Amino acid sequence: MTQNLADTSRPAADATAHEAGAGADRGWWRDAVIYQVYPRSFADSNGDGMGDLPGIRGRLPYLRDLGVDAVWLSPFYASPQADAGYDVADYRAVDPMFGTLLDADGLIRDAHALGLRIIVDLVPNHSSDQHEWFQRALREGPASPLRDRYHFRPGKGGNGELPPNDWESIFGGPAWTRTENPDGTPGDWYLHLFAPEQPDFNWDSPAVANEFRSILRFWLDMGVDGFRIDVAHGLVKAPGLPDLGGADQLKLLGNDVMPFFDQDGVHEIYRGWRKILDEYPGQRIGVAEAWTPTVQRTANYVRPDELHQAFNFQYLGTSWDAAELRAVIDLSLDSMRPVDAPTTWVLSNHDVTRHATRFANPPGLGTQIRTPGDRALGLRRARAATLLMLALPGSAYVYQGEELGLPDVTDLPDEVRQDPSFFRQAGQDGYRDGCRVPIPWSGTEAPYGFGPTAGGPSWLPQPAEWAALSVEAQTGDPTSTLELYRSALAVRKARPDLGAGTGVEWLDAPEGTLAFRRGSFVCTVNTTGTPVRIPAPGRPLLTSAGADPETVDGQAVLAADSTDWWAV
Numbered sequence: 001m002t003q004n005l006a007d008t009s010r011p012a013a014d015a016t017a018h019e020a021g022a023g024a025d026r027g028w029w030r031d032a033v034i035y036q037v038y039p040r041s042f043a044d045s046n047g048d049g050m051g052d053l054p055g056i057r058g059r060l061p062y063l064r065d066l067g068v069d070a071v072w073l074s075p076f077y078a079s080p081q082a083d084a085g086y087d088v089a090d091y092r093a094v095d096p097m098f099g100t101l102l103d104a105d106g107l108i109r110d111a112h113a114l115g116l117r118i119i120v121d122l123v124p125n126h127s128s129d130q131h132e133w134f135q136r137a138l139r140e141g142p143a144s145p146l147r148d149r150y151h152f153r154p155g156k157g158g159n160g161e162l163p164p165n166d167w168e169s170i171f172g173g174p175a176w177t178r179t180e181n182p183d184g185t186p187g188d189w190y191l192h193l194f195a196p197e198q199p200d201f202n203w204d205s206p207a208v209a210n211e212f213r214s215i216l217r218f219w220l221d222m223g224v225d226g227f228r229i230d231v232a233h234g235l236v237k238a239p240g241l242p243d244l245g246g247a248d249q250l251k252l253l254g255n256d257v258m259p260f261f262d263q264d265g266v267h268e269i270y271r272g273w274r275k276i277l278d279e280y281p282g283q284r285i286g287v288a289e290a291w292t293p294t295v296q297r298t299a300n301y302v303r304p305d306e307l308h309q310a311f312n313f314q315y316l317g318t319s320w321d322a323a324e325l326r327a328v329i330d331l332s333l334d335s336m337r338p339v340d341a342p343t344t345w346v347l348s349n350h351d352v353t354r355h356a357t358r359f360a361n362p363p364g365l366g367t368q369i370r371t372p373g374d375r376a377l378g379l380r381r382a383r384a385a386t387l388l389m390l391a392l393p394g395s396a397y398v399y400q401g402e403e404l405g406l407p408d409v410t411d412l413p414d415e416v417r418q419d420p421s422f423f424r425q426a427g428q429d430g431y432r433d434g435c436r437v438p439i440p441w442s443g444t445e446a447p448y449g450f451g452p453t454a455g456g457p458s459w460l461p462q463p464a465e466w467a468a469l470s471v472e473a474q475t476g477d478p479t480s481t482l483e484l485y486r487s488a489l490a491v492r493k494a495r496p497d498l499g500a501g502t503g504v505e506w507l508d509a510p511e512g513t514l515a516f517r518r519g520s521f522v523c524t525v526n527t528t529g530t531p532v533r534i535p536a537p538g539r540p541l542l543t544s545a546g547a548d549p550e551t552v553d554g555q556a557v558l559a560a561d562s563t564d565w566w567a568v
């Protein structure tokens with residue numbers, strides 16, 4: 001697996017010779033395990049306390065050895081970092097804090113040489129307020145032709161002192177900020193569904209659509225294998241930007257189609273992008289970050305002529321409960337089958353409390369939690385949840401550090417927090433920094449190999465207990481979470497039935513447990529806090545519980561909160 005996947009002279013079919021399991025002939029991405037790198041927090045090569053591209057490049061062999069197929073990089077573009085890089089000032093430049101375009105090129109090449117694909121983040125819903133277009137639109141005043149590339153509107157009220165409509169920002173407060181005219185008088189308002197530093201693009205403007213087609217080509221020409229599309233559901237707004245008619249709009253997000261989210265018009269954009277992706281060899285893909293009211297609506301983003309994958313946030317939000325898990329697994333598989341797209345599975349990312357901490361707390365607290373809960377319980381369930389996820393058909397996402405069993409850091413002091421929503425009154429809870437703490441690699445002193453020198457800085461402090469959770473500390477320890485991930489990914493590679501197909505065959509199982517077959521493989525899950533006996537389904541392959549299940553008289557004892565893989 002040493003081919004350079006960026007070599008665009010290869011025909012597409014040849015470029016897929018990558019070992020992606022049984023799905024490879026239909027697309028490497030159908031059963032790929034994709035690892036999310038959050039560049040600020042992965043590895044810092046120059047000791048400034050901030051992760052960077054050379055740091056990631058140096059750690060690629062770790063990811064190859066872990067056994068993932070592709071790496072998704074959160075944004076590393078030129079950005080004032082008002083929202084940790086999801087506020088892009090120049091879509092074709094690397095922010096100096098992360099390195100240079102040359103570093104990006106080297107990273108892509110090295111990854112390909114190791115058999116890893118690279119997916120970059122694309123942020124098309126909004127730019128940074130420091131983007132040249134927005135700055136010009138402000139500078140040139142209401143007559144500027146660039147105003148049409150964003151949503152500028154006069155305010156309501158006698159003097160335009162009220163926002164143009166009642167939309168609320170996801171990060172809290174109104175989704176509108178008033179501008180000042182070049183002569184210093186109060187001016188129009190502009191729309192920002194997130195922070196005021198993130199003005200929303202107007203996707204009715206041909207200039208915006210053209211620009212993003214060109215940005216796609218820029219990165220495809222650089223050799224990237226795909227794009228994770230940020231806020232893919234937000235680009236098109238309902239005509240006339242109608243009022244929603246109520247407050248507390250964040251609470252409605254999961255349930256209703258909003259005038260600013262999941263509008264049917266977004267699909268035309270992705271049909272156009274699919275054509276561009278298909279022009280390139282090697283199966284370049286698009287992955288939608290689309291928060292929609294239902295999995296059926298999520299499936300619309302991955303119709304055959306649109307994107308390839310969409311995150312399964314319904315799965316991410318499911319509690320550690322056998323019946324709920326089975327229901328969401330069935331629903332997810334059933335809704336993707338008609339559009340012939342793989343189901344995806346994800347437990348953690350940079351926007352939610354890590355699953356080791358979610359499962360340590362009582363259910364129903366949502367995805368941003370401030371209490372550590374019962375750590376041992378959380379880790380036990382997290383390991384079991386991972387083995388379940390990796391046994392399901394489709395593609396799985398792993399967020400950096402979950403392979404170390406990292407918990408969320410729930411006690412970060414307020415003064416180190418950077419999540420923009422933490423500083424606003426309402427909106428999202430704003431505790432996302434807890435899952436963004438830099439990775440511990442080695443050693444006994446912070447930053448635990450994240451940066452080059454012991455005692456050096458890291459942009460968020462790491463807890464003292466993380467020395468014991470470092471890659472170095474866990475490597476070679478068969479009971480460690482890191483070795484569990486390595487073994488699971490190795491088994492998944494060796495047994496392509498795990499990721500292949502579009503369904504699972506459920507087997508009878510006692511309450512609180514799940515059992516399903518996939519070819520010559522069975523997965524059993526015990527979500528209860530007590531051991532459960534079942535007829536032994538076969539030969540144990542891998543367990544999340546630390547020791548293979550005891551088998552007595554043909555009966556296997558599934559440990560509390562555990563998942564087992566069996567060969568049958």
Ligand code: GLC
Nearest residue numbers: 083086087194230231350351
């Ligand atoms: C997405 C990103 C999140 C960011 C938001 C605004 O949801 O995952 O981190 O804050 O978009 O760009």
